Amino acid sequence: MSATIESPRSGRIAPQYRRTGGSRGNFEMIAWLFMRLSGVVLVVLIFGHLFVNLLVGEGIHAIDFGFVAGKWADPFWQFWDLTMLWLAMLHGTNGVRTIINDYAEKDSTRRWLKTVLYSATVVIIVLGTLVIFTFNPCPVVDGVPLPGGFCPA
Amino acid sequence: MTAETAEPASKIELPAGVGGGGEIPTFDVHLRVRRYNPEVSEEATWDDFHLTMYGTDRVLDALHKVKWETDGSLSFRRSCAHGVCGSDAMRINGRNRLACKTLLKDLDTSKPITVEPIKGLPVEKDLIVDMEPFFQSYREVMPFLINKGHEPTKERLQSAEDRERFDDTTKCILCAACTSSCPVFWTDGQYFGPAAIVNAHRFIFDSRDDAGDMRLEILNDKEGVWRCRTTFNCSEACPRGIQVTQAIQEVKQAILSRKI
Numbered sequence: 001m002s003a004t005i006e007s008p009r010s011g012r013i014a015p016q017y018r019r020t021g022g023s024r025g026n027f028e029m030i031a032w033l034f035m036r037l038s039g040v041v042l043v044v045l046i047f048g049h050l051f052v053n054l055l056v057g058e059g060i061h062a063i064d065f066g067f068v069a070g071k072w073a074d075p076f077w078q079f080w081d082l083t084m085l086w087l088a089m090l091h092g093t094n095g096v097r098t099i100i101n102d103y104a105e106k107d108s109t110r111r112w113l114k115t116v117l118y119s120a121t122v123v124i125i126v127l128g129t130l131v132i133f134t135f136n137p138c139p140v141v142d143g144v145p146l147p148g149g150f151c152p153a
Numbered sequence: 154m155t156a157e158t159a160e161p162a163s164k165i166e167l168p169a170g171v172g173g174g175g176e177i178p179t180f181d182v183h184l185r186v187r188r189y190n191p192e193v194s195e196e197a198t199w200d201d202f203h204l205t206m207y208g209t210d211r212v213l214d215a216l217h218k219v220k221w222e223t224d225g226s227l228s229f230r231r232s233c234a235h236g237v238c239g240s241d242a243m244r245i246n247g248r249n250r251l252a253c254k255t256l257l258k259d260l261d262t263s264k265p266i267t268v269e270p271i272k273g274l275p276v277e278k279d280l281i282v283d284m285e286p287f288f289q290s291y292r293e294v295m296p297f298l299i300n301k302g303h304e305p306t307k308e309r310l311q312s313a314e315d316r317e318r319f320d321d322t323t324k325c326i327l328c329a330a331c332t333s334s335c336p337v338f339w340t341d342g343q344y345f346g347p348a349a350i351v352n353a354h355r356f357i358f359d360s361r362d363d364a365g366d367m368r369l370e371i372l373n374d375k376e377g378v379w380r381c382r383t384t385f386n387c388s389e390a391c392p393r394g395i396q397v398t399q400a401i402q403e404v405k406q407a408i409l410s411r412k413i
Contacts (some may be wrong), residue, residue, distance in 0.1 A: 014275050015340040016288035019376055026412060028379035031407065102337055102382070 031094055038091045045084045068135035078132055085128045093121040178208045182262050184215050186227065187269040189276050197276070200224070201265065207255050212245055212268065213252040216280075229280035235344050236392060239328030243280050244269040247335050249330040249390040271333035272340060287329045288344045294353035294371055297404060299364035315360040322355040324393040331387035337380050344380045345372065345396045347387035354400040369408045378405045 053067075054060050071077040096117055104110040171280035171379050189197040202219050206301045215236055234253045241252040245268055246260060260266050274282040299310070325348065330345030331393070332338050353372055357365040371393040372378045380400055 013285050013289050014283065014342075017289070019343055019374075026373065028377070029373060029408060029412065032379045032405070037278045074249055097381075101380075105340060 027106045035091060035094060042084070042087050042091060045087065048083060049080070050113065057101070069135070072132065072135045082129065082132050085132070086125060089121055089125050089128075093117060157333075168250055179205050180208070180258075180262055182206050182215060182257055183265040184219065185267045186219070186279070187267070188214075188227075188279050189270075190226075190278055199267075200227075206337055208258050211253055211361035212250075212255045212260075213241055213244075214375055215266075216252060216268070217256075224374060228278045237326060239326035239392075242271055242328035242330040242333070242392070244271055244333075250336040251328060251330070252393045254392055258410060269300070271329055273333045273335070274329070274340040282329075282333075283327060286342055287332055287346065287348065288327075290349040291327065291352055292334075293389070294349045294368055295315060295346070296352040296356065296366060298356065298359070299367075300361060301363045303311050309361045311359075311361055318360070319355050319358040321395050322351045322358075324395050325351050326393060327352075328392060330390040333393075334385060334386040336386065337382060340353055343376045346372070346379055347375040350378055350401050350404055351383075351395060354404050357404060365407075366411065369404070369411055373408050374411075378408065381405070 019100060030063055072081070097114060100113045100117065104113060173409055184199050184202040184204060186202065187197055190199045202215075203224060204218055206218070213231060214230055216227065216231075219228075229241060229243070229252070231241040231253065234241075236251055236254040239251070241254055242249060244250075245255055245264060247254065249271055257266070266289065270276050270280045272283050274287060276282050294304065327348060329348060331351070332348045335344065335347055337344045338346050350372060353368045356362045357368050364392055381398070381401045383398055383400050383402070387401075388395070388399070391397055
């Protein structure tokens with residue numbers, strides 16, 4: 001079994017090493033910067049969230065449907081949770097995108113994983129945003145309030 | 154390696170053990186070398202060699218002993234053999250080092266010493282890899298002085314402080330130990346790699362150079378500095394002790410401060 005070995009110094013570069021289509025624009029720089037800035041903001045948001053939910057007042061025992069409903073009646077917490085949702089989702093998505101770029105070896109694998117990732121991100125962000133703004137603890141269907149026990153009859 | 158020819162008698166009497174009078178201790182090493190020969194097989198295999206080496210010997214000496222006395226087909230690169238030319242970067246016991254700067258006595262000789270080609274570049278034979286992709290990235294960052302001013306009659310003067318700014322990155326010998334230790338480079342070989350960034354850094358921060366902006370624009374590519382994950386493999390691998398990761402971070406900051 002013999003293989004033909006190309007003559008050295010022919011200046012050829014194995015095709016898989018050739019960089020195709022240089023990306024102009026600053027997307028990677030902005031993504032890098034976003035990771036750092038959102039990370040700092042998320043530390044404040046998440047520890048604030050944990051502190052208010054788990055430590056203040058009755059702490060963890062106070063958490064139920066009514067607790068969440070009460071929080072989202074306040075525009076401040078709506079804003080807090082919305083910011084947290086968006087930043088955490090984008091931060092996490094960008095992190096996983098980076099991991100896919102670093103570890104997926106084939107372009108087709110990369111494309112598939114990213115499609116799944118972006119779809120999941122869009123669904124969660126849209127759904128989460130919708131819930132934060134349209135959350136109604138006492139829905140009334142056909143004039144009949146749904147049972148729950150949290151709402152004034 | 155037995156010294157048959159006697160040294161001429163020294164004119165100065167030295168007691169044994171002083172000034173090189175003592176005998177150099179010997180020990181046995183088990184060398185395990187990754188072999189690949191595309192003319193024989195597409196599969197790479199491990200070859201074992203048992204050698205008696207001296208306390209002053211380096212991994213390169215062990216490879217020489219194998220090539221010169223046991224198996225002449227063993228292929229590896231080396232030129233100066235003194236840590237300056239950067240030819241003999243290889244993966245010794247899983248770490249990228251120069252074979253000519255790694256003393257056998259500093260390794261764990263109770264276990265086999267593994268020697269592999271550097272990772273991430275196509276292996277050509279045994280320990281020889283195709284360096285062309287590595288040098289292509291190096292060429293792309295324009296590693297030469299570009300000065301748009303008038304040609305001076307003598308030299309281009311620079312203050313000691315300005316020279317100090319990029320002193321660390323002038324030490325690079327292009328051995329590829331850093332680039333081939335980088336996990337991001339291993340995946341697809343698209344990343345410019347630490348070595349190219351280090352050599353760009355050397356000119357970006359040179360006060361005499363006028364093309365820093367061009368180099369920063371090149372490294373702002375999606376395969377440029379932003380793919381660095383600061384795992385510090387490169388700084389650890391560098392046989393010249395260059396703070397590679399720090400240099401990459403400085404280039405990132407330079408791009409950021411230019412854009413914002």
